[in-house]
Amino acid sequence: MVIANEFDYRRPDTLGEAIQILSEASGSVRILAGGTDVVAWLRDDVIAPDLVVDIKDVPGLHDLTFEDGTLHIGSLVTFTELIESDVIAEHAPLLAEMAGTVASPGIRNRATMVGNICSAVPSCDAGPVLLAYNATVHLAGPSGERTVEMSDWFTGLRRTARTDDEVVTHLTIDPGRHGGVYVKLMRYAGEDLAQASVGIVVSADHDYRIAFGAVAPTPIRSSRIEELLRGKTLDEALIGEAVAMVSGEISPITDIRASAEYRTHMTEVMLKRGLVAATERLEGTGPAYGTRLV
Amino acid sequence: MDLKIKINGEDWTLDVAPADTLLDVLRERVGTKSPKIGCERGDCGSCTVLIDGRSVRSCLVLAVEADGHEITTVEGISYDGLSALQTLFLENNSFQCGFCTPGIVLSATELLEQNPNPTRHDVQEALAGNLCRCTGYEPIIDAVLAAGDGGSE
Amino acid sequence: MTPTDTFLFEAESGNKDLESVGTPAVRIDGRDKISGAAQFVDDIDFGPGLLHAAVVESPHAYARIVSIDTSEAEKADGVVRVATGKDFPYKFGMYMEDRYIFAQDYVRFVGEQVAGVVARSHREAVRAAKLVKVEYEVLTPLLDPKAAVEDGAELIHPDLDEYTHVPWFFPKANTNIAHWRKIRKGDTEKAFAEADYVLEDTYTVPRYAHCAIEPHVTVSKLDFADRLTVWTASQSPHTQRHLFAEALAPLGFTHKDVRVITPYVGGGFGGKAGVSMEIIGAALATLVKGRPVKLRFTREQEFYNTYQRQGVVAELKVGVKSDGEITAVEHKLYWDAGAYVEYGANVVNAAGLSATGPYRVPNITNDSLCIYTNLPPGGPYRGFGYSEFHFGLESHMDRIAEAIGMDPVEFRRKNAIIEGDELAYGAAMNPSGMLEAIDRTAAAIDWGVEEESDNPNTVIGKGISLFWKAPAMPPNSSSASFLKFNEDGSINITVSGMELGQGYLTVMAQIAGEVLSVPVDKIRVETPDTDRNPYEWQTVASHVTWSSGLAVEKAAIEARAKIFDVIHQVYGYEDDSLYLEDEKVKCKTDPSFAKSLSEFVIDGIQTEDGTWRGGPIVASGKFMPEFTNANSDPETGQGGHPNVHYTVGATGVILEIDKETGRIWVRKAALAVDAGRAINPDLVKGQITGGLVQGLATVLYEDMRFDDDGKLLNPNFTDYKIPTAFDIPDEIIPIIVEVPQPDGPFGARGVGEHTMIGAAPVIANAVYNALGVRIKSMPITQEKVAMAILEQSGN
Known part of the structure; x- marks a missing residue:
């Protein structure tokens, strides 16, 4: 529906100005990047902020670079930019695979990956993949800069470690040589939210990092399954053991989108197929990134 | 708030409220009616416009966010007669009620700009955010594929 | 049927090759639609005086309104007027007057309109609507149709026996049954006793939403001349x-005071038939004289407060002989018709008349019950009840064939209804290409050839289903047209059928162009304005190609007669020696004669004495099916002739299923429909492709989900999943069968709705074929398939 509530709008030119506006604001504030969540929520009356701070003019937040083994992804980098980036294709194609499952091009042209994890809905596509990548979130606030590890980022349903006066400036990832996969359960082949999802990164020394989406209040890492697999080469029996642990690791709900039983079953199937694909990709074989496994 | 914006090649300066979306302003202030109001939450794609050549949901863009940018709608690509793609839409019956058509034409235009020879999968991907309830998509996909086969020359 | 109706087609097509009819003419609305020029209601400018309305809605499925306080809303910025049920204590309804413009003492579904706010801006209207305070006494809703027919159930409409309705409805006083359509033919009990095999089971179909991409929108204005x-x-x-005019008659309106203008419509599918939210806008406008008022429904309102496709519980019993002959059908349809059935009751009626499906059945017991529930009003949806009962019926036919060891295609061929067979209500079946449709569909999917998947995770299945449907119309529903020539020999036609996307305007141009030898691109057909365009009942029932097409054909024939008359007056040629070709009048007896239409259709022809003959050629045509009659016996359904004719066809699919995930890919789909004559084959193919995909969506992806309090949980495209460009078959094979309809324009009959009817059961049958799992409730989602496979394997 029409956006019924009025609000003020500011578009700072510098990071310092942005932080100042946030820290001095008296009422409720929303940071606006791509806007695909924020404007939808404004329309649905889910949020009614007094002030919206548009950070798109803040310099530096669009950066997307790879230097000294570290990938730097600015908070304004959109999903489309991830898909089209040569840097991503070379060093972290899993991010492009994930980005390709987000909504549709008209959304991906605006929506940012950082915005996705700031919205922090359980089904956010970036969550499981960034967890599996052990990404680091970089924030700037009135008392300076700080970092938060992805494993500490999600603090609850739609809640994160960011405080109201902070701006996420970028993410960093040290991808190393790896194979990865993002498997997403959708109700059909077209645009859909994840009904359950699995992100896996396998390092060259067979360190498996596994995360699940939409099967708990936040995207979660599965340390027990990771522990089981650490350093080992996969075979059918080992995969079977890992799959058998899934139901103990997740706490899906039944809602109109899917039942808890189907989410659990599909998380098992996705883990099974995902482990195989990620390992094959590590070896340079397996299905091309972007291929749907379920 | 002041909004300076280029719409289909024409410069506009408008006074808008922060809560006005780009879709509201295009339709009600500028009289550009081809972007349609379908779902108002980014699901259907009938409000699709191009900002600096890339497709967006104008229902999910605040008008003030578009300040300094260039907007293209179907009106903007129809000034000099129909584009090759539009002609193929006509020949393939790639529309029925026509309500989603402006958005679909723009999404397909963006695709062909980025990828002049798309596969069927590429076309489906590019159009997956534009809902059409009438055609079953098949004739739309056919037209876009035909445009990619050199039909756009 | 009258001789003129019957023989128009033969008279027109018998003596020459067709030039316009039967060709894939380019759509005459095409350029408007692909250039952005097409104007929909919301695109019309009304200037700075335009007001905006917002609706205050019930949050309860069933409640008594204790009080409404509008005082805060009236004081809000920009508010011009607030209205409630007290302002409009008037009933309305299409076939049964059971609705009010705003709720009166009770609300009967979540989302029912309780009050309306008119303000200077949309934003102000929405804000003020939140300030209207309504106090409710909340009552326990009835959400299940079978519970609603139990003895002692709360009466949702206690005054049902006082409601005005059409004569072919049979409400049961002091129950929640608003209409009960019965068919009793032969002796079903005896036939079941003598049958070699009887199968009885229950199938359920949920509610569905039309999802036209254009929401309902209306702008209403009462001017100072009233x-x-x-x-x-x-x-x-x-x-x-x-x-x-009827609902607002107490305010002094007559038909001539009310004018309805409908430009292009952004999809209908039945959802924009009749009157739903439009009455709210029309009523509000009467309170703010001189100001246009716009009411545009949000996508959410579109889902919960326009018509919905009704859910149904179908109890089906079919008996057969060991040779496969169907001897008896007993079909009980319990329809969840919602809080108001003013339109939906006729869906129930139509289904009841035809619930045997396209089969020759000597013994029939059909009971189709229209049951009030506290869910949103049911109403027309493409397929009009037939999609719903075909799901169970065509699933059942496959199961019977398997049980008696017969091939499902052979079983259907054996029992398929053909020309002259007796229908459930006693009349004879019209000519049809059913057997051809079955054979061509089966061939298109290589029926009988088993296919194996290369992928170890997937299996392949095939399915087939038949469909039929008749237009559901009052017996006297009619169409009319006006036609006029312009100076250059071009033509303007006015009709009041709607261009919903199906290509109606183009088809009307092709029909007139055929008769008058004028190319389609010289014919303009305009969308309706009730002041100027002649009458059309509605654009529903897949009847306008047939009915409006006949009206246009008659107008064209009248124009042709006037043209020949001018030629006769001036040149003396006898009318029956004249004919039209290439926009010229020619003469069989004088090959040297040729007179271009553009030379005289406005200005006439000068005679030798210097005077003129002729003048502007204008004509009109009308059509009413004068052979129909809805007066059947209430207890048996025998004696009337309620349906004009049936359109038939078949659907076949090849699908692939992932055994672990339940995901279904439709690899190939074929659909054959008997169009009688495809006036424009490309447009028929458009209906096949679009209707098939819409039908597949109802079985694979969509359904409306309500909570235990009757609130719709998925009123948006995020969770009501209509197909995207990815969610279509890999290949669709459209098959057009043409067994002419004797009374149709050039033999044509409608195909618009039919193309979605066979989709649901064909998937159910193919899923069974692939997996051995029979799913008896729609939809058949990947989740449902996966869980059924798990259950089958004992996990």
Whole structure:
């Protein structure tokens, strides 16, 4: 529906100005990047902020670079930019695979990956993949800069470690040589939210990092399954053991989108197929990134 | 708030409220009616416009966010007669009620700009955010594929 | 049927090759639609005086309204007027007057309109609507149709026996049964006793949403001369005018004071037939004289407060002989018709008349019950009840064939209804290409050839289903047309059928162009304005190609007669020696004669004495099916002739299923429909492709989900999943069968709705074929398939 509530709008030119506006604001504030969540929520009356701070003019937040083994992804980098980036294709194609499952091009042209994890809905596509990548979130606030590890980022349903006066400036990832996969359960082949999802990164020394989406209040890492697999080469029996642990690791709900039983079953199937694909990709074989496994 | 914006090649300066979306302003202030109001939450794609050549949901863009940018709608690509793609839409019956058509034409235009020879999968991907309830998509996909086969020359 | 109706087709097509009819003419609305020029209601400018309305809705499925306090809303910025049920204590309804413009003492579904706010801006209207305070006494809703027919159930409409309704409805006083359509033919009990095999089971179908991409929108204005003009996104301009005039008659309106204008419509699928939210806008406009008022439904409102496709519980019993002959069908349909059934009751009626499906059945017991529930009003949806009962029926036919060891295609071929067979209500079946449709569909999917998947995770299945459907119309529903020539020999036609996307305007141009030898691109056919365009009942029932097409054909024939008359007056040629070719009048007896239409259709022809003959050629045509009759016996359904004819066809699919995930890919789908004559084959193919995909969506992806309090949980495209460009078959094979309809224009009959009817059961049958799992409730989602496989394997 029409956006019924009025609000003020500011578009700072510098990071310092942005932080100042946030820290001095008296009422409720929303940071606006791509806007695909924020404007939808404004329309649905889910949020009614007094002030919206548009950070798109803040310099530096669009950066997307790879230097000294570290990938730097600015908070304004959109999903489309991830898909089209040569840097991503070379060093972290899993991010492009994930980005390709987000909504549709008209959304991906605006929506940012950082915005996705700031919205922090359980089904956010970036969550499981960034967890599996052990990404680091970089924030700037009135008392300076700080970092938060992805494993500490999600603090609850739609809640994160960011405080109201902070701006996420970028993410960093040290991808190393790896194979990865993002498997997403959708109700059909077209645009859909994840009904359950699995992100896996396998390092060259067979360190498996596994995360699940939409099967708990936040995207979660599965340390027990990771522990089981650490350093080992996969075979059918080992995969079977890992799959058998899934139901103990997740706490899906039944809602109109899917039942808890189907989410659990599909998380098992996705883990099974995902482990195989990620390992094959590590070896340079397996299905091309972007291929749907379920 | 002041909004300076280029719409289909024409410069506009408008006074808008922060809560006005780009879709509201295009339709009600500028009289550009081809972007349609379908779902108002980014699901259907009938409000699709191009900002600096890339497709967006104008229902999910605040008008003030578009300040300094260039907007293209179907009106903007129809000034000099129909584009090759539009002609193929006509020949393939790639529309029925026509309500989603402006958005679909723009999404397909963006695709062909980025990828002049798309596969069927590429076309489906590019159009997956534009809902059409009438055609079953098949004739739309056919037209876009035909445009990619050199039909756009 | 009258001789003129019967023989128009033969008279027209018998003596020459067709030039326009039967060709894939380019759509005459095409350029408007691909250039952005096409104007929909919401695109019309009304200037700075335009007001905006917002609706206050019930949060309860069933409640008594204790009080409404509008005082805060009235004081809010920008508010011009607030209205409640007290302002409009008037009933309305299409076939049964059971609705009010705003709720009176009770609300009967979540989302029912309780009050309306008119303000200077949309934003102000929405804000003020939140300030209207309504106090409710909340009552326990009835959400299940079978519970609603139990003895002692709360009466949702206690005054049912006082409601005005059409004569072919049979409400049961002091129950929640608003209409009970019965068919009793032969002796079902005896036939079941003598059958070699009887199968009895229950199938369930949930509610569905139309999801036209254009929401309902209306702008209404009462001017200072007391004339009410309503611009609507509607399938039914004249019916809307009629219902507005009737409902608002207490305010002094007559039909001539009410004008409905309908430009292009952004999809209908039945959802924009009749009157739903439009009456709210029309009523509010009467309170703010001189100001146009716009009411545009949000996508959420579109889901919960326009018509919905009704859910149904279908109890089906079919008996056969060991050789496969069907001897008896007993079909009980319990329809969840919702809080108001003013339109939906006729869906129930139509289904009841035809619930045997396209089969020759000597013994029939059909009971189709229209049951009030506290869910949103049911109403027309492409397929009009047939999609719903075909799901169970065509699933059942496969199961019977398997049980008696017969091939499902052979079983259907053996029992398929053909020309002359007796219908459930006693009349004879019209000519049909059913057997050809079955054979061509089966061939298209290589029926009988088993296919194996290369992928170890997937299996392949095939399925087939048949469909039939008749237009459901009052027996006297009619169509009319005006036709006029312009100076250059071009033509303007006015009709009041709606261009919903199906290509109606183009088809009308092709029909007139055929008769008058004028190319389609020289013919303009305009969308309706009830002041100027002649009458059309509604654009529903897949009847306008047939009915409006006949009206246009007759207008063209009248124009041709006037043209020949001018030639006769001036040149003396006998009328029956004249014919039209290439926009010229020619003469069989004088090959040297040729007179271009553009030379005289406005200005006439000068005679030797210097005077003129002729003048502007204008004509009109009308059509009413004078052979129909809805007066059947209430207890048996025998004696009437309620349906004009049936259109038939078959659907076949090849699908692939992932055994672990349940995901279904439709690899190939074939659909054959008997169009009688495809006036424009490309447009028929468009209906096949679009209707098939819409039908597949109802079985694979969509359904409306309500909570235990009757609230719709998925009123948006995020969770009501209509197909995207990815969610279509890999290949669709459209098959057009042409067994002419004797009374149709050039033999044509309608195909628009039919193409989605066979989709649901064909998937159910193919899923069974692939997996051995029979799913008896729609939809058949990947989740449902996966869980059924798990259950089958004992996990």
